[in-house]
Amino acid sequence: MKIAVIGTGYVGLVSGTCFSEFGHEVTCVDKDAGKIKALENNIMPIYEPGLDSLVARNVGAGRLTFTTDLKAAMKGAKAVFIAVGTPSRRGDGHADLQYVFAAVEEAAGYIEDYTVVVTKSTVPVGTGARIKARLTELLPADKFDVASNPEFLREGAAIEDFMRPDRVVCGVDSERAHDVLKELYRPLYINETPIVFTNRETAEVIKYAANAFLATKISFINEMADLCEVAGADVQEVARGIGLDNRIGSKFLHAGPGYGGSCFPKDTRALVSTADEYGVPLKIVRSVVEVNEARKRAMAEKVIKACGGDVKGKRLAILGLTFKPNTDDMRESPSLDIIPALQDAGAEIHAHDPKGAEEAAKMLKNVTFHDEPYSTMDGADALVVLTEWNQFRALDFDRARGLMKDGVLVDLRNIYAKADPAKHGFRYTGIGRGA
Known part of the structure; x- marks a missing residue:
């Protein structure tokens, strides 16, 4: 089946690539010509393990292409997936749907034969009904259906989640849309993956x-x-x-x-x-x-307390900046609250992240970034683990302690056994480990 995917961000790129791995003919569309050019050269805009090789394989097989030309992408497509951003709207926290509706209206201009317009982006309940109402003003009713197909992809394991999901959720209101989505996900029936068909509103709430x-x-x-x-x-x-x-x-x-x-x-x-x-x-x-907002703020105080109640003029070695390991995603990462709070208290920050330093540098000021973990520790008063990358789980504690000025270790991910750092001269502080 031929499909178009609007948006080559995390959801759109992973979903489109995995659909092509299923054997479908997929065109991913984005307005950013630079991003499309990079993808054509197999340069990924995000870090996701295994994605570059999967893209290369399907591009080579002729099943996956990238373009800025939505009209060409939709020619002959049975389904068009909306996979654009829905960030928090300033002021009220509501999902900002301007990009969704802009994509829908542009796509409507190129629908010639029956097409299912599918929201892959996370949208509030009732959005599908609003999209249908708008398309009804622009197109004959027999030319389209609107469906909801939310994603459940974990960053760092997104390909596995798409190819072998716990379930697939499809919100439809017609047999024709049901049949199109069933055909798209037919390869998963072999693995007896639960395919949950429901109405659009239910699918939107499920996500x-x-x-x-x-x-x-x-x-x-x-x-x-x-x-x-x-x-x-x-x-x-x-x-x-x-x-x-x-x-x-x-x-x-x-x-x-x-x-x-x-x-x-x-x-x-x-x-x-x-x-x-x-x-x-x-x-x-x-x-x-x-609770979550307060939690991030409290972690800076936890580090300061571990350092004797004062970090003014002290050098802190920070390991991990992304919100989780195996991604370069810095969006709403705890580090974006914790590090500025420590800087406001007078700390000098030296940091390392295996994949996130480039993105972090755009968001964090006056931080010295290092290419490997141990150089952050040279002369440091404290070592702070913010993200649980596997590379940090087996640190050479003797080497680390030898480099550091003082032996404070604050483990905000509990990746170490409490007794191990103490054997090497560290004063260890973890999370919720009062016993």
Whole structure:
């Protein structure tokens, strides 16, 4: 099947590439000519493990192309996926849908035969109905359907998530749209992947509900970590103890500096704003947002306390800047709150991230970036782990301590056993490890 994907950001590029790996003929469209030129030369705009080789293979096979010409991309396409950004709108936290509707209106001008317009972008409930209403003004009713097909891609594992998903959600309101999406995902039927067909509104809510629930687990375990610290308990053991309950599960029960990234922060805020518009207060989700914002601010205070209550004039070595490992994504990363707060307290920041330094340099000022971890530690008063990259899990503690001026280690991801750093002269501080 021939399809067009509007937007070559994280969702659009990964989805389009994986659809082509399924055997479909895919054209990815973007207004940024520089990005398209780079993709044609197999230069990825994002870091995602394995994506460059997957793109190269499908481009070589003739199944995947990139263009700025939407008209050409849509010629003969049975479906057009809208995969543009839906950032938080300033002031009210609602999802900004201007790019979605701009893409829809432009695509409408090139629809000749029956086409399914599919929202892959995360959009509030009711957006599909609004898109359909607008298209009804522009096109005959038999020329289109509108569907919702939300993505559930984890950065750093997005290809695996697309090719072997837990489920696929398709919101449709016609048999024709149902058949098109069923054919698109037909390769997954072989693996007996659950394909959930529902109406558009339900599909739109599923996406937000999933992200809000996972964010809730993160904020919950972070609050439990605060209790553990003062009560003499260990949050990692608490997480294991409750995570073994199949009703709860162990995923997303890792205490840390708060969630970030392109999804959880904006989607929880947008869900609260959308619910407010419907007159349904979401008290739990609103609390999750508030807890997470407070969490990031509190982590700077935690570092300062570990340094004796004062970091003025002190050099801090920071390991990890991205919101999670295996990505270069800095969006809403805890580091963007923690590092400026430490600088405001007088600290000198030296930092290393395996993939995120280039993006971080655009957002963080007066930070000295290093190409490897140990040079950040030379003369440092404290070492702070902000992101749990695997490269940091087996540090040479003797080498690190030998380089550092003082032996303060603040592990905001609990990647070390408490006793190990102490054997090498470190004064260790973790998250929720009061026992």
